[in-house]
Amino acid sequence: MTAQETTTQPAGKPVGVAVLGMGTVGTEVVRLLRENADDFTHRIGGPVELRGIAVSDLGKDRPGIDRALLTDDALSLVNRDDVDIVVEVIGGIDYPRELILAALNAGKSVVTANKALVAAHADALSEAADNAGVDLYFEAAVAAAIPVVGMLRRSLAGDRIERIFGIVNGTTNFILDAMTSTGATYEDALAEATRLGYAEADPTADVEGHDAASKAAILASLGFHTRVNFDDVYCEGITRITAEDIDAATKVGYTIKLLAICEKITGDDGEEQVTARVHPTLIPSSHPLASVSKSYNAIYVDAEAAGSLMFYGNGAGGDPTASAVLGDLVGAARNKVHGGRAPGDSTYANLAVADFGDVPTRYHIDMLVNDRTGVLADIATRFSAKGISLRTVRQEEQERHSHARLIVVTHQAREADLRDMVAELEASEDVQKVSSVIRLDG
Amino acid sequence: MTAQETTTQPAGKPVGVAVLGMGTVGTEVVRLLRENADDFTHRIGGPVELRGIAVSDLGKDRPGIDRALLTDDALSLVNRDDVDIVVEVIGGIDYPRELILAALNAGKSVVTANKALVAAHADALSEAADNAGVDLYFEAAVAAAIPVVGMLRRSLAGDRIERIFGIVNGTTNFILDAMTSTGATYEDALAEATRLGYAEADPTADVEGHDAASKAAILASLGFHTRVNFDDVYCEGITRITAEDIDAATKVGYTIKLLAICEKITGDDGEEQVTARVHPTLIPSSHPLASVSKSYNAIYVDAEAAGSLMFYGNGAGGDPTASAVLGDLVGAARNKVHGGRAPGDSTYANLAVADFGDVPTRYHIDMLVNDRTGVLADIATRFSAKGISLRTVRQEEQERHSHARLIVVTHQAREADLRDMVAELEASEDVQKVSSVIRLDG
Structure with a gap:
């Protein structure tokens, strides 16, 4: 048997590209497409031609852009006969979904940077791509130019992924890093991130962990060959993390990071299950992830044969996202040629x-308890009764002698049992206040 | 235009695979192929069947391997009609070259882990693959399962690579790490590496930098879209690094690593040129590469749009190499199907x-000079006369007052000028001995 090179494109005929969206990423994609046109021709085996750019505001000044390329009718652009590949960098969900489905149904390959869309509607998008026999690429949807999507799809295609975890949101890492290095409050660090352009005017999607949860859904789906949607991801943001939490963590050699954690666990029935979650996490300050500063991303992938691999880089921004989009575009165009x-x-x-309640996690619980003889033993007994082992217990003297500060780190236990335990502590007369509950890893 | 899915393989017909070589990597490849057969079928879209394994010693005991699969006639196995993909994990150059060319010429795709072969004969291999329209995959040739080959070929295909540098040889990193952390001599650290299986009985290819140079040639070729062969790579191993060098480096906040460095420079004619080199390098101990311990590998890729990306993992060993081979095998098999x-x-x-003489480098020169008034000024004048600026000069008192120790760190200068400068110093009556010359980076 000899494989034959199959040309679906008459030799020399250019590959037509439509770009939907002209924000930071779209602008970079268009610029690089033009500046590096000769390189693209060589790498693809034929020229790429930009057919049009869909924008919402035709009146806006766009220096260096041929106005004849601009349109505010994205759907018509997508459906043009001379468009072979559609690049979607608009953002949002419903509108780009409609456009991408139209493109796929019309036999055009699609490159998107839209994590929210892919995490919410992967089934519909993937079915449309399969039906039309075209490509759906989304490397830029996770950690921009850090090629974790391609690695899971291709490089590790012969291996078994056991765990994927890391920092996949630059905004929250910037905020937590600022809080850690300067002692700033959450509010001040967020204001600084906004001022410097690391946080959007409405930071909800980042600080509540939704952005990271979309990425976790995508990573878990790819890694475990199982559909994991946004709604399947347990998600907890960083808005409740205080300067006191950071300070307490630092003092005992821990750093707080917002981690996405995707892993396989064994269910009660002995069957493998998958879980994906995003939450603030205490990791040892000696762990490489603890040194990931500013808005950088870093992702670990543990695989059976490959062992532990780590990927680090700038996980957001116009240029790195455009790099990922263009890498996908070269791939999609090669396939067209x-x-x-x-x-x-x-x-x-x-x-x-x-069920997240069944997932084994570990808790770091910081509380104020009554300062009376025997209280420590009583609280330890409560943990023991629930079958939760303690790894460390630290009691600190307080200025007022009516209470003591108790910091408990558990061994791994069922998330639901740990949560019940916290509820029980909060209801206990011996506990004046549960000041913070943060999960541990690493 | 609609892309059509093209099946070159009748539906359901399995993809036949031949494995050449049954050492550490081959054994793992065969084991994982068998254990994960169902996964491979799903990921490829059809089953993979192992047709045969070529070994040099048919008599050797190989538990769990069906003896009917074994042959000592590799060429006949390659040429079997039911073999679609050939996996070469023998090592060496001439013999595997002959087998791989036979496979490619017969229309079989090839997956190889053979860095020495790819770095020495890329033109011939690539031409044969192109002529037959088949695939030549070699992810495992560089840093095992760290997917840097795939990343350069695909993920960063829309970007411009500016620099690739890092630790790509596990044996030498193990030795240098042991010398750094324990103060061991080179000889003792090498003996330990050999005892633990990190160094081969004949460690020449590793310790002289040849293995790293092959990888540098491959990385530079991929990154810069230019043929760079093994012979084009400047190569200096670690055999001359002494415990004193390590100690002196540590004291001033530096760590010695064997780095592969591939970069673009601008020639005298204003044209871009490429350079690839492997040599012991002083890097600041705060640089992430300085913390890469044991036999781990880590590679930085700097690209125009993506910025700086880093990849870290186990760069050698049977399992990680098998992971990379199998990822390639899935890719090659998908294309067959x-x-x-x-x-x-x-x-x-x-x-x-x-020309390496034209490449800008930086030197750290450790020497013993006569302890007389004005000697420092005279030596500084020599550097200045050659147009080499000094970044730091450190003079240390010695027990015997007949000489002083002088440690000079230069700014960037032409490699040839730096080399001439060292020769001039060695010839100078004021210099009793040039104890060590190590390049700096980072």
């Missing part, structure tokens, strides 16, 4: 998504 | 390889 398809959706393993 | 070709060789940029 030479035939073949990128690895599509792979959900054959179809594992159950674990 | 669905049509299409992996991105082939891309040398269109065809930049000149710079």
